[in-house]
Amino acid sequence: MGRAPCCDKANVKKGLWSTEEDAKLKSYIEQHGIGGSWISLPKKIGLRRCGKSCRLRWLNYLRPNLKHGEYSEEEDEIICRLYLTIGSRWSLISTQLPGRTDNDIKNYWNTRLKKKLLGKQQKHHRQARRATAPQQEVKIRENGILVQLPPSEAHRSASPGMADSHGETSGSSSGFPSELDEILRFDSAAPQGLDYLYEARGMAEESSGTSTPEEESTNWDEMIPFMYPDWVHGGQEIFTMQ
DNA sequence: AAAAGATGCAACCGCAAGGGA
DNA sequence: ATCCCTTGCGGTTGCATCTTT
Numbered sequence: 001m002g003r004a005p006c007c008d009k010a011n012v013k014k015g016l017w018s019t020e021e022d023a024k025l026k027s028y029i030e031q032h033g034i035g036g037s038w039i040s041l042p043k044k045i046g047l048r049r050c051g052k053s054c055r056l057r058w059l060n061y062l063r064p065n066l067k068h069g070e071y072s073e074e075e076d077e078i079i080c081r082l083y084l085t086i087g088s089r090w091s092l093i094s095t096q097l098p099g100r101t102d103n104d105i106k107n108y109w110n111t112r113l114k115k116k117l118l119g120k121q122q123k124h125h126r127q128a129r130r131a132t133a134p135q136q137e138v139k140i141r142e143n144g145i146l147v148q149l150p151p152s153e154a155h156r157s158a159s160p161g162m163a164d165s166h167g168e169t170s171g172s173s174s175g176f177p178s179e180l181d182e183i184l185r186f187d188s189a190a191p192q193g194l195d196y197l198y199e200a201r202g203m204a205e206e207s208s209g210t211s212t213p214e215e216e217s218t219n220w221d222e223m224i225p226f227m228y229p230d231w232v233h234g235g236q237e238i239f240t241m242q
Numbered sequence: 243a244a245a246a247g248a249t250g251c252a253a254c255c256g257c258a259a260g261g262g263a
Numbered sequence: 264a265t266c267c268c269t270t271g272c273g274g275t276t277g278c279a280t281c282t283t284t
Binding site: 015016037038039051052055059088089090091102103106110 | 268271272273277278
Binding site: 052 | 249252253
């Protein structure tokens with residue numbers, strides 16, 4: 001049998017939304033709220049759209065107070081830090097970026113931020129090679145996660161506290177959802193700023209011997225111990241998800 | 243100017259979780 | 264406990280636009 005479709009595929013329009021459809025959906029929700037269910041909503045307002053599609057359109061585009069412009073450095077940093085901590089849990093990450101949607105952040109990460117990071121890292125990498133970075137002792141655990149021991153103190157002593165690479169201070173974790181509060185608590189000990197991420201990646205490549213800048217298949221999960229050595233103690237992560 | 247390739251974003255798809263019957 | 268329905272999520276795709284040749 002299989003799963004029943006959520007809507008009548010044959011009579012449902014797909015693709016980009018017209019301004020008329022947007023207007024219908026927006027005005028209805030502004031007047032009545034979502035009301036019953038998303039699935040019944042398109043019928044109520046005479047839209048030939050799937051309920052899921054309406055929901056997505058509202059959440060990602062029509063909802064008030066959404067930002068559509070460029071991302072700030074601070075937003076970049078938040079995304080990077082959370083991605084390296086909790087992975088691709090975009091909805092959770094989006095709770096820390098008011099006005100940004102999970103879809104928006106996901107797209108931004110996949111299409112731009114990743115490249116931006118790698119680009120800066122490559123620049124740093126070239127500088128690092130000239131400066132001969134100190135050797136890091138690296139062990140590999142059975143599960144394949146790279147663990148750096150002992151944690152280097154150099155970065156923290158050079159950039160204590162929450163000051164980021166622009167000399168600003170990142171916001172406190174107060175008011176965050178409890179799960180993120182737990183995560184961001186480690187920020188007080190973690191090296192700050194995107195510069196550290198670029199530097200850490202460079203160091204990791206140095207120690208692993210993979211130095212071809214063109215190799216872009218980055219396993220970000222494996223990078224976490226390099227990015228934030230303090231999150232690993234004696235071969236055990238002090239923070240784990242799930 | 244036109245074709246080809248690259249990029250960015252909106253939207254779709256399928257699955258899992260949550261909740262009510 | 265189980266089923267069914269709805270919602271929410273993350274991965275992926277499609278397509279419009281931009282850039283390069």
